[in-house]
Amino acid sequence: MLDYLQKTLQAIVLILITAFFISMLASCGTNQAQQPYGGNGAVQVVTAKVQLTNADYHSSYPGTVVALNQIDLRPQASGYITGIFFKDGDRVTKGQKLYTIDAQMYAANYDQALANISVQETNLAKAQKDADRYHELAKNDAIAKQQVDYADAALEAAKTQLIAAKANAKGVQTGVKYTTIVAPFTGTIGISQVKEGTAVTAGVTLLNTVSTDNPMAVDFAIDQKEIYRFTTLQQKQKNADSTFTIAFGENEVYPYTGTISLLDRAVDPQTGTLKVRLDFPNTKNLLRAGMSCTVRVANSNAEQAIVIPAKAITEQLGDYFVYIVGEGNKVSQQKVVPGSYIGSDLVIKEGLKANDIIVTDGVQKLREGSIIESDLKAAK
Numbered sequence: 001m002l003d004y005l006q007k008t009l010q011a012i013v014l015i016l017i018t019a020f021f022i023s024m025l026a027s028c029g030t031n032q033a034q035q036p037y038g039g040n041g042a043v044q045v046v047t048a049k050v051q052l053t054n055a056d057y058h059s060s061y062p063g064t065v066v067a068l069n070q071i072d073l074r075p076q077a078s079g080y081i082t083g084i085f086f087k088d089g090d091r092v093t094k095g096q097k098l099y100t101i102d103a104q105m106y107a108a109n110y111d112q113a114l115a116n117i118s119v120q121e122t123n124l125a126k127a128q129k130d131a132d133r134y135h136e137l138a139k140n141d142a143i144a145k146q147q148v149d150y151a152d153a154a155l156e157a158a159k160t161q162l163i164a165a166k167a168n169a170k171g172v173q174t175g176v177k178y179t180t181i182v183a184p185f186t187g188t189i190g191i192s193q194v195k196e197g198t199a200v201t202a203g204v205t206l207l208n209t210v211s212t213d214n215p216m217a218v219d220f221a222i223d224q225k226e227i228y229r230f231t232t233l234q235q236k237q238k239n240a241d242s243t244f245t246i247a248f249g250e251n252e253v254y255p256y257t258g259t260i261s262l263l264d265r266a267v268d269p270q271t272g273t274l275k276v277r278l279d280f281p282n283t284k285n286l287l288r289a290g291m292s293c294t295v296r297v298a299n300s301n302a303e304q305a306i307v308i309p310a311k312a313i314t315e316q317l318g319d320y321f322v323y324i325v326g327e328g329n330k331v332s333q334q335k336v337v338p339g340s341y342i343g344s345d346l347v348i349k350e351g352l353k354a355n356d357i358i359v360t361d362g363v364q365k366l367r368e369g370s371i372i373e374s375d376l377k378a379a380k
Contacts, residue, residue, distance in 0.1 A: 042373040091186075246278075248293055254293075329374070330369055
């Protein structure tokens with residue numbers, strides 16, 4: 001029995017040792033199969049030397065189309081809407097009648113104010129006659145001096161009351177004028193927020209919105225590092241300049257070019273950006289306030305840039321990196337700021353300089369500190 005147990009134990013140990021060696025051999029085989037290089041530990045990749053090049057590209061920024069002038073129409077008189085004199089979306093001209101509000105109450109108040117003026121004018125005429133008569137009597141000492149003083153005071157009071165009556169009538173007349181709402185400037189009117197018969201309150205109810213439509217503006221934000229560039233572009237721009245264009249989608253480029261109308265007065269301290277406004281002609285009414293677009297800023301012909309293959313870049317948590325080759329063919333990650341695409345290549349705004357050597361193929365096989373063997377290809 002003891003013999004049997006010993007032989008069984010020896011067989012189990014032999015099986016375990018055999019399994020261990022088979023596992024080790026399989027592991028070595030796998031490692032060797034995974035290695036894209038020989039046995040020297042260096043990863044085989046393709047590298048390129050970074051160079052400055054004349055690149056024809058556009059910098060892109062998200063933009064919003066805005067009206068140069070826009071106003072919400074609110075009544076300055078309360079009442080019921082009695083007339084609407086336009087169609088939603090019409091182009092309106094300055095001074096054109098848009099809405100009317102029931103003016104009966106305001107007209108009645110104005111008539112009453114005019115009647116009050118007549119009464120005060122009559123009172124003034126009477127007071128003037130009394131004062132003149134008392135002054136004549138006073139010359140012959142036929143009336144007490146106190147009566148003359150009373151007459152003069154009554155005359156001054158009548159004059160003041162007439163002035164007040166005229167002022168009141170003017171105010172009521174203004175209220176009558178406010179029952180007609182006209183276009184404050186030439187532009188496009190939106191969809192009416194009220195219908196005929198709607199009760200509106202002075203200064204509260206929104207009737208509609210009017211905005212200018214030609215030219216239109218496009219607002220976008222730039223990093224504060226680009227302020228010098230855009231200030232220079234503003235100073236050098238020409239009417240026929242094609243530096244600024246806008247696009248909707250990938251291929252729909254607006255057919256007219258724009259010009260810088262202003263750079264905002266200060267940098268936003270929370271975002272570190274500055275607002276830029278472009279003006280674009282809108283003779284065909286293709287632009288509408290609120291549209292989203294992409295602002296395209298062409299680089300200067302004399303401007304050189306660093307352009308690398310897009311596949312050389314890796315992304316980690318929203319940051320972008322390339323592998324740069326250092327001493328001893330050891331690679332390290334270099335953070336970069338990518339710009340616009342040019343085909344399958346990408347403009348690099350920050351992070352690389354001329355003559356840096358980067359990995360362009362095989363980046364997925366690398367990690368910080370990897371040793372590489374490479375074929376150095378022609379640089380961009």
